[in-house]
Amino acid sequence: MFDLRRLRLLHELSMRGTLAAVADALSFSPSTISQQLAQLERDAGVPLLEPDGRRVRLTAQGEALAAHAARMLAADEAARAELESLQPSRAPVRLAVMQSAAHGILPRALGALAETEPGLRVEVVELAPEESLFEVAARGFDLAVAEQYPGHTREQRQLLERRTLGRDAIHLAVAHGDDAASITDLSERAWVMEPEGTAARQWATQQCRAAGFEPDVRFELADLTAHVRLVASGHAVGMIPALVFGGDEPATRLLDLPGRPRREIFTAVRRGTAERPGIRAVRSALQTAFDGATGISADPAPRG
Template identity: 40%
Template sequence: MLDLQRLRLLAELHRRGTIAAVAEALSYSPSTVSHQLSELQREAGATLFERDGRRLRFTEAAHVLARHADAILERVERAEAEVAAAAGAVTGVVRIGAFQTAARLLAPALADLARQHPGLRLETQISEPDYTLQALERREFDLAVIDEYESSRRPRPGGLAFEELHVENVRLVVPSDHPCARLPSVSLNDLESEIWAGGPPDTSHGRMVRDVCRRHGFAPDLRHQSSDALSLLALIASGQAVTLLADLARPEREPGVAAVTVAGPPVVRRVLTAVREGSLARPALRAVRDGLARAVRAPSQ
């Protein structure tokens, strides 16, 4: 009989490539991972690995078993979700990965869920949406809260179920003494000579700032890069840059900055939740999604 946890380690090794990476991701020692994989090879009765220097190379048998391992893990997750649904219990652990400003929705939702479902343990990690989706597929998270901009829609990987949570506008954010600060709307073309701030190129915010500016006919002089909205707002308040921020960042509450509507077609950000399809029936995940939806509908604090 093949051990389920050892199959999980095989699937992780197939995704990550090295025992060290698997050990770090799952909080095991490398020797434990190596031993468990050796035991799996014994259970399978076939050679699964060959040494290639310091790395393990998968044999054809290992590739076959890894494909089955993914299917088995998905079926087990589906079975667990359906059993939980039959019992109707909103309990257990839900691991949530979310982008930074989504914390404004997460915090009230977590408080509400703690009151309603004391048997539910919620764990959160703030990370970039690209990483969060990959981690969801690797079963490191149970639910992902991600964003996408109209200028850059995200692919929908197979095996994941997406649900729109929130739609909001993106506005130009400038120092409060900037000439544009009191205008009803601003053409971004007028900001071509400004110093810009935004996320790094490999982040959704960084891509959005670059894409929107290019759509208005120029490449921004993006001298300051940060994924932290508070850092961006501090730079703007000190007169060092301008940027584009979605409403969840609440730029209007930051002293020293002004948020102005961008003229032309609106710049829009969508907030989505995603779960693995095999876990859709799990009541705890439905409760978390519903709690986030209530947080969106609640009056701003």
């Protein structure tokens, strides 16, 4: 019989790519990982790993067993979820949340859980969607809150179940008192955007190019509160999702973008854990919090 713990190490290696990354993610030493995978090879009776420079890679047999491992781990989680639903436990829920959701809905969600599930421990880490979805698939977290921008799709991971929380308006943001009326008025301005490689950066850049100009990105920051401060102080203009303000009065003046675009906000869990009572409770609280955080609208264009 295969040891499920060793199968998880093989699955993690197929996801993360290196023994060092697996060791870091699971808080083991690389030598321990190597020893356990060597034992798994002996159990399988076939080579699972082969040298690749200073690293190792999966053989064809290793890839095949890693695919089976993913299904076995999912079945194990599904069984545990069903048992937990019959006799609810207090297993912690590990939540990876993007920054705008941390500002806009997390406090409300935790408040709701304090009333409905006072014994449930929720452990939260802020991660960009690109990283959080990977970590949920790799079993680093139980649940992620992520986004998808209009016209941009994210990788569909077979192990994950996605559920839409709702749509979040994305606005142009300028300082109060700024007389800009549309994106075309901002072609010569300094912009603040998220770092290169993020979906948010790619999408924002495309909006500027569609308006006929290349944005002068002088400020590249992952912290959206810093975006708001820079815009509010008049040092930059930007594109800010309404969720950042969490239903509060915006610190900047907001303008509509062409077509009034909205991004999709969703939660993602591994299919085998979707019915865990704790995860269901956290998802429900996030939905309630999101519903209470909507309703921010843009200002009309100023009249000359």
